[in-house]
Amino acid sequence: MSSFVACLLGCCLLLALCACSPGSGLEPTATTLLRLTAAPSETATPTATAAVYPTLTPHVYCADVPESFLIVGERGRVTLTDDGRWLNLRAGPGTDNDVIAQLAPLEEFLVLDGARCSGPYAWFQIDFRGTVGWIAEGYDGQYYAEPWLTG
Secondary structure, three states, rough: HHHHHHHHHHHHHHHHHHHOOOOOOOOOOOOOOOOOOOOOOOOOOOOOOOOOOEEEOOOOOOOOOOOOOOOOEEEEEEOOOOOOOOOOEOOOOOOOOOEEEEEEOEEEEEEEEEEEEEOOOOEEEEEEOOOEEEOEEEOOEEEEEEOOOOO
16 A cells, blocks of 8 residues: 555656646646635624713702712711710601601611701701601711711
């Protein structure tokens, strides 16, 4: 078998040499080379999409009340005061509304709405562990609640 392969290779070599030698009668011919390339991909057609942006609530300033810092839609917490006072959660914005719960210092809550001006306070509606009510943010330079942006 190996002699057959050697003979076949020899014949191929001989034919190749004859084809290249002058006077062989074989003329070179032009060869067409095909280059295959990937078809250009279709480009995506840009489409307009509606973007959703949060509605910003304008900052409310209550007259004769310390500037508000609580942020609607964010978390807050009860500040730690020197006297350890708890913060009243009321049924509505104002001291004339019933106290429905009390929050201990450092308790966290979610700010739902505010600020509403009533009396000497800026009031914020909060959700405290499923109980929704209103808290006063502060009075006379002392804050009862503060933003608590935990990241």
